[in-house]
Amino acid sequence: MNNxxxxxxxxxxxxxxxxxxxxxxxxxELGINVLYSPETNNxxxxxxxxxxxxESCLALKIFMGHVDYLVNKxxxxxxxxxxxxxxxxKLCTNFYALxxxxxxxxxxxxxxxxxxxxxxxxxxxxxIQIGKSLNKSHVEILTAYNxxxxxxxxxxxxxxxxxxxxxxxxxxxxxLIVSHPYNTYDKLIGEPIIKLLKKQNTDIIYCDVxxxxxxxxxxxxxxxxxxxxxxxxxxxxxxxxxxxxxxxILLTVFPCGPDSLTNEMCMSKINLPIINIIIDELSGEAGLxxxxxxxxxxxxxxxxxxxx
Amino acid sequence: MKxxxxxxxxxxxxxxxxxxxxxxxxxCDIMLSPPITKKTLELGSKYSPDFVCIPFKYNLGNYIxxxxxxANILMQCGGGCRYGYYAEVQQQILKGLGYNFEFYSLTENxxxxxxxxxxxxxxxxxxxxxxxxxxxxxxxLKMISYMDKIDIYIRANIGFEEEEKSFENLLKEMHKDLExxxxxxxxxxxxxxxxxxxxxxxxxKPSNCLKIGIIGELYTCMEPFSNYFLEKNLAxxxxxxxxxTNVTYLVIKKRFNTxxxxxxxxxxxxxxxxxxxxxxxxxxxxxxxxGYDGLIHTKPFGCTPEIGAMSILQKVSKKEKIPIxxxxxxxxxxxxxxxxxxxxxxxxxxxxxxxxx
Numbered sequence: 001m002n003n004x005x006x007x008x009x010x011x012x013x014x015x016x017x018x019x020x021x022x023x024x025x026x027x028x029e030l031g032i033n034v035l036y037s038p039e040t041n042n043x044x045x046x047x048x049x050x051x052x053x054x055e056s057c058l059a060l061k062i063f064m065g066h067v068d069y070l071v072n073k074x075x076x077x078x079x080x081x082x083x084x085x086x087x088x089x090k091l092c093t094n095f096y097a098l099x100x101x102x103x104x105x106x107x108x109x110x111x112x113x114x115x116x117x118x119x120x121x122x123x124x125x126x127x128i129q130i131g132k133s134l135n136k137s138h139v140e141i142l143t144a145y146n147x148x149x150x151x152x153x154x155x156x157x158x159x160x161x162x163x164x165x166x167x168x169x170x171x172x173x174x175x176l177i178v179s180h181p182y183n184t185y186d187k188l189i190g191e192p193i194i195k196l197l198k199k200q201n202t203d204i205i206y207c208d209v210x211x212x213x214x215x216x217x218x219x220x221x222x223x224x225x226x227x228x229x230x231x232x233x234x235x236x237x238x239x240x241x242x243x244x245x246x247x248x249i250l251l252t253v254f255p256c257g258p259d260s261l262t263n264e265m266c267m268s269k270i271n272l273p274i275i276n277i278i279i280d281e282l283s284g285e286a287g288l289x290x291x292x293x294x295x296x297x298x299x300x301x302x303x304x305x306x307x308x
Numbered sequence: 309m310k311x312x313x314x315x316x317x318x319x320x321x322x323x324x325x326x327x328x329x330x331x332x333x334x335x336c337d338i339m340l341s342p343p344i345t346k347k348t349l350e351l352g353s354k355y356s357p358d359f360v361c362i363p364f365k366y367n368l369g370n371y372i373x374x375x376x377x378x379a380n381i382l383m384q385c386g387g388g389c390r391y392g393y394y395a396e397v398q399q400q401i402l403k404g405l406g407y408n409f410e411f412y413s414l415t416e417n418x419x420x421x422x423x424x425x426x427x428x429x430x431x432x433x434x435x436x437x438x439x440x441x442x443x444x445x446x447x448x449l450k451m452i453s454y455m456d457k458i459d460i461y462i463r464a465n466i467g468f469e470e471e472e473k474s475f476e477n478l479l480k481e482m483h484k485d486l487e488x489x490x491x492x493x494x495x496x497x498x499x500x501x502x503x504x505x506x507x508x509x510x511x512x513k514p515s516n517c518l519k520i521g522i523i524g525e526l527y528t529c530m531e532p533f534s535n536y537f538l539e540k541n542l543a544x545x546x547x548x549x550x551x552x553t554n555v556t557y558l559v560i561k562k563r564f565n566t567x568x569x570x571x572x573x574x575x576x577x578x579x580x581x582x583x584x585x586x587x588x589x590x591x592x593x594x595x596x597x598x599g600y601d602g603l604i605h606t607k608p609f610g611c612t613p614e615i616g617a618m619s620i621l622q623k624v625s626k627k628e629k630i631p632i633x634x635x636x637x638x639x640x641x642x643x644x645x646x647x648x649x650x651x652x653x654x655x656x657x658x659x660x661x662x663x664x665x
Binding site for chain 2: 101
């Protein structure tokens with residue numbers, strides 16, 4: 001295999017929004033071309049819908065559409081499989097099954113890595129696994145991984161720093177969006193909502209931007225039994241920003257398993273204006289607009305009462 | 309001090325061993341929640357989050373009915389998928405409704421382990437010794453495994469009984485006897501006695517009868533009310549039924565066979581796909597190899613692991629040439645719709661069999 005011509009396709013969905021900084025610089029260091037699928041559009045959604053089971057969550061359907069776009073355009077498609085990132089924690093089972101679902105639906109070559117900390121399969125080992133399948137030497141892989149890891153950490157820090165700055169300087173209403181990054185930043189799921197919010201003269205705080213050390217045990221204020229890593233992070237972020245914000249939007253895709261229960265916990269334990277927006281593939285923008293506008297009205301009224 | 313009354317949600321016939329265990333380990337009264345009816349489901353759905361899965365709603369309905377009848381200690385299990393998070397949310401919803409009760413979960417950190425179970429029972433009954441706890445837990449597990457063994461025989465043959473209800477009546481007798489189990493030897497004697505009696509029931513079974521396997525999510529598989537008495541309806545159509553999912557399998561066998569199950573999946577699965585998804589894929593492939601005529605896959609609406617498994621099962625169905633009927637159960641599922649689909653499926657596999665012969 002001639003490495004110079006190898007292209008890896010990365011679907012712009014699900015874990016892309018979490019790990020892209022890591023992937024991008026890792027492949028960059030190894031000198032491998034990367035092709036991204038475009039931002040989610042209607043065509044991708046339609047393809048995804050026709051390829052997946054009706055009841056799958058919207059994020060997974062969109063992911064299928066992205067994979068479908070990349071098939072036949074690239075040599076490998078990067079599909080991670082993550083079961084467990086920390087001891088005593090888990091991920092949503094969709095991430096367990098991601099590799100096998102794609103492998104059974106598409107007939108394409110997959111570049112796959114597997115993280116399961118409980119069984120000793122760490123992220124480092126996983127990246128060595130993908131490096132090896134691209135015929136790279138051990139040293140090359142480790143250097144690339146270390147550099148990529150640093151870039152990843154730096155960009156995370158930078159984003160957190162920027163957000164703290166915004167929190168301290170902003171005088172507008174601050175609305176916290178509590179949602180998985182693959183919903184918040186998706187062109188079809190999160191972006192219409194963020195646009196509407198910005199029109200209403202608000203500043204948006206993202207729950208998925210945080211410092212890991214700082215939120216470590218904060219989720220216990222809402223629920224101490226939750227064991228999904230990503231939900232834990234969201235709850236921790238929520239508690240972390242709680243005192244500095246004016247309203248909370250829980251953005252969920254239909255029918256998300258973990259969120260269906262953690263939302264219930266959030267709604268009953270929080271005293272700020274809170275709204276749960278559920279997006280499915282049929283959501284229209286008109287209804288959304290009404291809900292967001294009235295929500296902002298509530299936030300304003302509450303603020304007035306508080307200031308008096 | 310108020311008398312403590314324990315209650316727990318229903319699942320199939322398993323209330324018998326659970327009641328037995330609780331009576332032996334605690335000094336409280338045990339109250340069975342009223343049998344599941346449509347009202348149970350209505351109550352449960354009313355107070356549940358919007359798109360939580362259906363077992364949550366049934367469990368919540370059971371709890372509310374028990375609390376109304378005076379129970380003040382509730383129990384929940386958990387593990388695998390979001391089932392592990394049921395306990396906390398249900399507790400909170402019930403507290404919000406103004407009930408006064410204690411809530412215990414058999415699982416800790418999403419795992420069912422003997423030590424955490426012992427710790428939990430110790431909270432209810434301070435005098436409980438570990439020896440007594442282990443003795444009765446193992447005895448109960450043995451009882452469950454005997455019940456499951458008998459159930460497997462019943463499932464395969466109930467469609468062919470000569471005299472109607474002979475299996476059902478004998479099963480009721482067995483359950484009554486199990487309630488007064490005295491120890492391992494007594495339990496074994498009961499099992500051997502009923503095993504003989506069940507095998508004596510006269511059958512009218514052709515050697516080439518239709519065979520259907522049931523796979524899917526555990527609750528909708530095992531609680532007959534939640535799947536609209538699927539197995540009973542199938543039995544009326546004179547088919548042999550096989551189902552691997554039972555408590556013995558989930559609690560004991562699965563733990564030691566993870567690698568074997570993954571191997572049985574062949575090329576379809578490289579990794580475990582969460583909860584019981586892998587087991588169902590392997591079971592589907594094994595039953596196809598054994599020459600079963602069709603499979604029925606049951607799941608609650610929105611069950612994430614089973615949806616993952618479905619994408620893979622569709623390929624299994626195509627490659628191994630075995631038809632699979634997918635049922636999704638929700639609080640709005642209509643019984644007639646299920647019957648119609650079941651009948652059509654039966655006709656289809658019957659015709660398929662005739663064409664092949």
